[in-house]
Amino acid sequence: MFAYLQVLNPIICLGINAFFHVTSFRFISKLGMLKSIVLGFLLGLFSLFLLEYLIFIKAGIAINTFLFNLTTNLIIYSALGYCYFHFINLGETARRIRILREIHESEDGLTEKEILKHYNAKEIVEKRLARLLDNKQVIYKDGRYFIGKPLILWISKIMLLMKILIIGKKSEFD
Amino acid sequence: MKILMLGLVIFFMAFIVHLALWKIRIPQKQTMALIKIFFVIFILGVPYFNFFSATVSFDINDSLDFFEFIHLILLYIALMLSYIITYSGIEADGPTLVMIMHIFQAGEKGLSREKLCKKMTDDTLVKPRIRDLTRDNLAYVCNGKYRLTKAGFYFIQIFIIYRKLLNAPKGG
Numbered sequence: 001m002f003a004y005l006q007v008l009n010p011i012i013c014l015g016i017n018a019f020f021h022v023t024s025f026r027f028i029s030k031l032g033m034l035k036s037i038v039l040g041f042l043l044g045l046f047s048l049f050l051l052e053y054l055i056f057i058k059a060g061i062a063i064n065t066f067l068f069n070l071t072t073n074l075i076i077y078s079a080l081g082y083c084y085f086h087f088i089n090l091g092e093t094a095r096r097i098r099i100l101r102e103i104h105e106s107e108d109g110l111t112e113k114e115i116l117k118h119y120n121a122k123e124i125v126e127k128r129l130a131r132l133l134d135n136k137q138v139i140y141k142d143g144r145y146f147i148g149k150p151l152i153l154w155i156s157k158i159m160l161l162m163k164i165l166i167i168g169k170k171s172e173f174d
Numbered sequence: 175m176k177i178l179m180l181g182l183v184i185f186f187m188a189f190i191v192h193l194a195l196w197k198i199r200i201p202q203k204q205t206m207a208l209i210k211i212f213f214v215i216f217i218l219g220v221p222y223f224n225f226f227s228a229t230v231s232f233d234i235n236d237s238l239d240f241f242e243f244i245h246l247i248l249l250y251i252a253l254m255l256s257y258i259i260t261y262s263g264i265e266a267d268g269p270t271l272v273m274i275m276h277i278f279q280a281g282e283k284g285l286s287r288e289k290l291c292k293k294m295t296d297d298t299l300v301k302p303r304i305r306d307l308t309r310d311n312l313a314y315v316c317n318g319k320y321r322l323t324k325a326g327f328y329f330i331q332i333f334i335i336y337r338k339l340l341n342a343p344k345g346g
Binding site for chain 1: 175178181196244245249255260261263265266270271275278280283287291295298300301303304306307312316321322327329334341342344346
């Protein structure tokens with residue numbers, strides 16, 4: 001039984017993560033999407049440590065085996081938690097998902113012009129600017145935009161570096 | 175320790191193969207190509223390293239048992255999915271990251287809304303993504319109109335259902 005639990009632990013904790021994310025987002029309006037995702041992740045992480053400790057005590061495994069299993073499951077859970085975060089983010093911000101939804105909701109399909117009437121660059125920029133201003137990643141002063149907190153800027157620079165290293169260009173339009 | 179080492183080594187090998195192939199030619203359907211590379215390297219890597227570690231230690235019992243094998247699959251899939259999902263941000267220019275870089279490059283002068291909006295147009299933000307949907311077989315064109323393929327229909331259901339569960343509005 002403990003062998004099954006050892007393997008399934010990260011999956012169980014991902015389920016706990018998703019459960020607490022959905023319930024906290026739905027029922028605690030103050031939280032918002034990002035904070036509820038973090039809360040879900042932390043509760044899942046806590047459950048992971050708890051289950052690993054339970055297995056260690058009950059199964060009587062050696063300490064170094066316990067540590068390696070814990071490390072492996074931590075990596076699996078963190079990777080799955082990262083994927084879950086991106087899955088939620090896709091629903092929240094991905095353009096392709098939104099375009100698919102618009103086509104799905106139409107009765108008999110949409111022309112390119114009709115798609116752009118429903119969803120276009122103006123809406124994309126407005127939504128993202130609002131988010132960036134809200135999180136203070138960007139500040140608006142004297143009619144101009146400036147970098148505020150640098151987190152998203154660091155992520156942008158890392159992504160740019162990865163683009164250069166992996167696909168050999170800075171932009172898909174190069 | 176075996177699972178952790180084996181999983182990380184095979185993942186790293188798949189990553190190197192992916193980088194090497196991308197230097198020769200970047201495929202059109204990049205995500206599908208990545209999945210195939212990671213899958214093939216796993217199929218080849220596990221028996222190779224399993225056999226190798228068994229022969230080096232001269233102990234057949236050193237090879238993976240059933241639970242270790244499942245654990246290894248889980249570790250590898252988690253790492254693979256994490257990379258592929260990150261890669262989607264490398265493949266396409268994310269609008270938020272592009273906006274941030276434009277504002278950053280404007281430096282101390284800052285960037286006006288007008289200049290920012292000039293750089294972010296339907297031609298760069300929306301039309302390429304529409305084309306991606308037909309390339310990835312999630313949509314097709316019929317009589318000048320975009321419609322969902324079966325794959326596109328089932329794919330979008332996952333997000334519609336989950337957004338309903340969250341009681342969240344349409345994203346984008």
